[in-house]
Amino acid sequence: MSTSRREVLDSAGVERCLRRLASEIVDDMPAGDQLALVGIRRGGVPLASRLADLIEESEGTRPRTGAIDITLYRDDLYTGLEKPSFGETSLPFNMAGTGIVLVDDVLFTGRTIRAALGVIHDFGRPRWIRLAVAVDRGHRELPIQADYVGRKVETNLSDRVSVAAGDKADPSDAVFIDPGASQ
Numbered sequence: 001m002s003t004s005r006r007e008v009l010d011s012a013g014v015e016r017c018l019r020r021l022a023s024e025i026v027d028d029m030p031a032g033d034q035l036a037l038v039g040i041r042r043g044g045v046p047l048a049s050r051l052a053d054l055i056e057e058s059e060g061t062r063p064r065t066g067a068i069d070i071t072l073y074r075d076d077l078y079t080g081l082e083k084p085s086f087g088e089t090s091l092p093f094n095m096a097g098t099g100i101v102l103v104d105d106v107l108f109t110g111r112t113i114r115a116a117l118g119v120i121h122d123f124g125r126p127r128w129i130r131l132a133v134a135v136d137r138g139h140r141e142l143p144i145q146a147d148y149v150g151r152k153v154e155t156n157l158s159d160r161v162s163v164a165a166g167d168k169a170d171p172s173d174a175v176f177i178d179p180g181a182s183q
Contacts, residue, residue: 008153009175014134014165017150018047021132022054024148025101033099033127036064040116041087043105047134049167051103064098066091073115095124101148105163107133110142134163135175153177 009017029035035055039048045067056062069087102116113131120129132148137155153175155161160178 004179006177006179007174008135008161008177009151011169011171011173013151014163014173014175015169017134018050018165019054021134021148021150022051022058025051025130025132026055026059028130028147029099034064034097035101036066036091036093036098036126037101037103037132038066038068038091038116038120040102040104040112041067041069043134043163044103046167047105047132047163047165048101048103050165050169051101051132053168064093066093068116068119070112070115070119073118075111075115089119089123091120091123095120095126098126100126100129101132102129103132105134105165106161107131107136107144107146107149108139108161110140110144113144114142134165135161137161151175156180 037048037052039045048065052063052065068089071086100120102113104112107113117129120126130147133146134150136146136149136152139157153161155177156179158180162176162178165173
């Protein structure tokens with residue numbers, strides 16, 4: 001087994017995936033629904049912003065955006081985190097009647113998404129929630145799946161998948177798999 005980092009997507013591949021995700025989100029929107037893209041800190045926040053930019057570019061209006069921190073909602077807060085760090089949750093809109101697309105960089109066990117749903121519901125009851133991820137790497141522990149997937153990749157349980165994608169298209173955007181590095 002190779003122990004070197006493998007690039008799954010280069011900058012152009014990341015941009016294509018994000019454009020496709022934005023297009024799928026727009027195509028799937030029920031007529032008249034209010035849309036908000038909510039990124040999970042850290043990796044989902046820049047992706048949500050980037051998707052909002054792409055939707056604005058194609059549709060002429062920018063969806064609302066927000067960010068959530070799931071630290072206090074993690075099921076391993078007191079057992080698996082050596083030094084938890086807390087980020088800000090910012091949901092500057094009314095949840096009632098709003099369709100939420102939850103955005104994250106990598107979908108793995110499903111535990112992060114479970115925690116994110118708890119955060120969202122503590123802030124209100126959205127009309128609906130869907131999930132968009134840049135990469136789905138499998139190995140689910142919970143019955144959670146993404147509605148919008150940039151790229152599915154096969155990984156070993158011990159691999160680490162990294163998504164480098166900032167707020168704007170950048171030549172350093174990429175998706176990597178580091179074998180045996182663990183999440």
